[in-house]
Structure formats: C-alpha cells, structure tokens
Amino acid sequence: MSNQKIINIAVIAHVDAGKSTLVDALLKQGGAFRDNQELIAQVMDSNDQERERGITIYSKNCAIEYNGIKINIVDTPGHADFSSEVERVLKTVDTVILLVDSSEGPMPQTRFVLQKSLELGLRPILMINKIDKKDQRALEVVDEVLELFMELDANDKQLEFPTLFGIAKNGIAQYTMTEESEDLSPLFETVIKQVGAYPEELANNSTRLQVSTLAYDSFIGRLGIGRLFEGSIKEGQTVTVATNDGKTKSGKISKLMIYQGLARVAVKEAFAGEIVTIAGIDDISIGDTICDPNDVRPMEPITIEEPTMSMNFLVNTSPFAGKVGKFVTSRNIRERLDKELEVNVGLRVEALENSSIEGFKVYGRGELHLSVLIESMRREGFELAISKPEVVLHRDPMSGDILEPMEKVIINVPSEYSGTVINKLNQRKGLMIDMDSDGTRDKVTYIIPLRALIGFRSEFTNDTHGEGIMVRSSHGFEAHKGEIESRQNGVMISMANGKALAYALGNLEERGIIFVSPQTEIYEGMIVGQHSRDNDLDVNPTTGKKLTNTRSSGTDDSVKLTPPRTMTLEEALEYIEWDELVEVTPIDIRLRKRWLSQVERKQHRNDNKKVIN
Helix, strand or coil, X not given: CCCCCEEEEEEEECCCCCHHHHHHHHHHHCCCCCCCCCCCCCCCCCCHHHHHHCCCCCCEEEEEEECCEEEEEEECCCCHHHHHHHHHHXXXXXXXXXXXXXXXXXXXXXXXXXXXXXXXXXXXXEEEECCCCCCCCHHHHHHHHHHHHHHCCCCHHHHCCCEEEEEHHHCEEECCCCCCCCCCHHHHHHHHHHHCCCCHHHHHCCCEEEEEEEEEECCCEEEEEEEEEECEEECCCEEEEECCCCCEEEEECCEEEEEEECEEEECXXXXXXXXXXXXXXXXXXXXXXXXXXXXXXXXXXXXXXXXCEEEEEECCCCCCCCCCCCECCHHHHHHHHHHHHCCCCCCEEEECCCCCCCEEXXXXXXXXXXXXXXXXXXXXXXXXXXXXXXXXXXXXXXXCCEEEEEEEEEEEEXXXXXXXXXXXXXXXXXXXXXXXXXXXXXXXXXXXXXXXHCCHHHHHHHHCCCCCEEEEEEEEEEECCCCCCCCCCCEEEECCCEECCHHHHHHHHHHEEECCCCCCEECCCEEEEEECCCCCEEECCCCCCCCCCCCCCCCCCCCCCCCCCCCCHHHHHHHCCCCEEEEECCCCEEEEECCCCHHHHHHCCCCCXXXXX
C-alpha cells in the first residue's frame, strides 16, 4: 500500500435534516456500491434501534474515492443525547458539512455541533438541504446561519464559509438556487477546494495516532479507532501508549484496518491522515495517543461533557421476576454495564449503597441516551427495574450554590394550542426568550430546567393533538429553580394477584385511564391505571361478576372497554414518580410501586426521596 491523498469529513446537523440520506448519496456517487447492488435507505444506520427510531445513535465511518483522493466520511448523530459521539469524532476530520433544512433553519442541535466545530478551528461548509420543499426559504436560512456563526464567535476565515444548495434524497448539490446540477460534484469539488489533501510530508514523522472511538469484536477484542495524525503505523508494530492520566505503557498492534466503502479492510500499513482501526491493546481508551517508543508526544486529551441525568438500574424483585429473562442478577447487570462502558464514553456507573434493592446508578446525557441502553439490554434477555430519571446537580465551587442543567427548547405548535403549552412551561419554571407567529403556527423558545421536561413530552403531545413539534438542546447550568410540580394524577394500584377481568376493568374505567387488558397477569403493587384524581387508589382488577340463580354471565351485555393506554419505554420512564419503578423484561414493560404491599407503602409514605443528592 502506498501513501494516498486523504481528506476526512463529517456530516453534522440537527435531527431529520438529512445527514444519513446525504451520506447514502455520497457513498453511491463515490463508487461504494456495485451498479446492480440493491441499496438500503440510510445504510449507515445499521443498528436495529436506529432503523426503528429513524435516528442516528452511533457515529460511523465509511470511505469513498473521488478523482484519486480518498475521502473518509463520518456520519454523526443529530440528537443532543448522543452529543458525546459528536465531540470525539470532530477531532479526526479536516472539515464538516453543516446540513440545514431549507424551511426549519438552524435548530438547537445545529448550534451545539457547529460550536464544537468552530472551537476546533474547522472551517465548515454549509449545505442548505431540501430546497424542493414548498415552504423553503433557503436564502433567509443562509442569513440565519451567518448570524449563528457570529454569535458563536467564528473567526474571519470561518465566516467565509462556502454555501451550497441541494436535495440529498436525489443526490444533488448546486452552487446557487438557480444553477441546476445533476449530482454531488459541486460538493466534492468544494470539499477539495476548502481543505485540500492531508499534507503528505507528515507521513515522514514518527507515529502519532489518537483514539477517538472504541468498538468491540468478539474474535479480536477491543478496538481503537482514530486518526493517524503523523507518521505511519504497521501491523505487528511495537508502540507506546500515552494515556489521558499522563502515564505510558507498551503495546503491540496485532491487527490494522482502514475503511473502504462501508467495510473495514485489513492492511499491513497506513499513513498520516488516515482513519484507522487497531487491535491488540486490550485496555485502550478514548483520548489515548499511540506513539513511536522513541518519540512519545501525547496529544491533548479528549474531554467529554459531564452526564446530565441518572437512573437506577435495579434487580427485578417483582413476583414475575425470572419468568422470561435470562439475565436477572446484579452480577449479570454489572457485567453488561462494564461491557457498555468500554465503548460508550458518555456513560458513568456507580454501585448503589444503602439501597433496599441491589443495583447501580447509571449516568448519561439524557433519557434517550439511557433508554437506548435499556432497550438493548432488554432485547438481549435482561430483566431489570428502572427508577425515575433524576438530573445531575452541581455545586458552584465559588459560591457553593446548587446548579442544575438547563435546556433550550423550541416549540412549534398550531396557534390554538400555544396558550396551553406556554402556561405549562411557565408553571415548570421556564423562561420565554422568543416568540414568533405566522398566523397559523407559533414558534416559542424557552430556557427551562431539564428536570421540568421529564414527563412533559406525553403531555405536550396530548395538549397539541399530536401536531406540536418540540426540539431541545443543552444550555449549561444555572442556579437551582426550586420545587417544580410533577405528575398531577395518582395511579390505580392492584391489591390482588391474578388475571385482570373485563368486568372489574369496566368498573375501574369510571375512575380513570386503564393500562392493562383483560386476562393480563397482574400482582399486588402493580400499577394498572391512572386515577382521575391526584391521590393513589388501591383497586382489585381481578373481581368477577357475582353469579346467582336469576343472573348469569349470559344475561347481561358483554363489557365494552376502551382500549388500554400502552406506553413505550421512554413514555414509562417519563411517567413514573419517585416511589415507582418501570419493570423491564424481554417481553413486557410494566409499571409498579417500589414497595408492593399497602403496609410497606404506608411505612415509606413520608420518606424524603424527592430530594436529589
């Protein structure tokens, strides 16, 4: 293998701006697929949950070739909860393609990823996508992006960003709105003109590679993925690893791979500029620098923003524990979390102490970040109980005040619903900073505590009849805002074991919303519905109709029930209160009280569990 001209790029954007679709088009026009090959949309979203949810969760690499230049492409997540994925990979690229929707304009996550790019000194390329929309306002959006660059203190060179217009789903990029094109050639040419190939002379220096991503292979073990900034690296080479804590250790590269198309291909040697995957160093970590033993020059450590939310992953102690799950013990859960820590650097795990139930406190970047992990564990056969999400508070080192994470929320709703939404955000200690209206829909921007948004999404969906759009991003830390009202309704709790019967559920419908269907197996302490009032209600869903000589089951009309409310994992996590748990199994998601019996609940009624440590 000879030294090849290389450019590394990342595609960054807000959720649904078309990142994965653009990468599909780049791969297709870059020759990554055969002419007769059947193509899958969003081919980089290879994880089951990514395809089901329609979002990118993990950053991934691929490579194409254009006019003799190899272009390594990084597809990045657009959701704020996976921003730790974005932070790391940006250090491996020469430029970023900032994709912005032609009608939505810059969104909260756009700001976050752009800020990270500018801080690293990258010069972004702006591409306004979906210019075929009827409500496109591409030229206005360009001005909005320029204002965003200035707000983020971009330097003079960064402010002179090239702008392209395109339709990613059709594989088209053009220099102006009127100058039509048939392919992505303008984008390829702009990338080459913007950054040029990686300096070939750096390949003559000693080895210097920094690990930015981790992966795992069941055959060859832990893998480190990163950019080779200087020199070359060979299979079998002895290296020195400079760790983030300033220590050094010796290692040997047992396998070396690079990207070609979507595949990782084994090679004997790679050169400066390349994104490589290495195996052979079992305890390799994010930010470690791989150096020549005779010239150890550690690179600046990669810092990851701190977690903002935590949940307790507990051993399932319900009466149904172990019926369907294969992995149910605390040791099983610990081993799985340790495995996740090897590749998920936005995660932190602590063993719970002084808890009545064995388990672990797991910290992450948000509800979605942690729920993706829970869903993965569930599919792998784990059973566990999850507590109410809690925000991670900080203490100001100077004043000693308690600080809490804040979110910037942009709400876009039909005008007739905006009053209800604004009222609820105000009650949750939100601060409105902007409001705009086009006559039919209102766009409202709020700064609000993160904990105030726990459980708000389902309310928001109901209040806006499914027509509202809510996007959010991290907005730093501010002084603690005090107590915030939580769920307004109590729940209906089963006081018996057995199967739920239609007759009993029919009577309970008068008291609120039912969560279970007839013939569902239930147990004492399981939550079977939402009470219409603010207090919890103990009920018996197993009660059947009394039969007499003059009244039999056939003499009355059959009970007609409203379909029960079923919750997704995320909805269940948002719904529960401090004394409740979500029981997660490979088959079912149930809601339950932490203390199952009425006696235990009375004993713990006044526990001060609402205070987040």
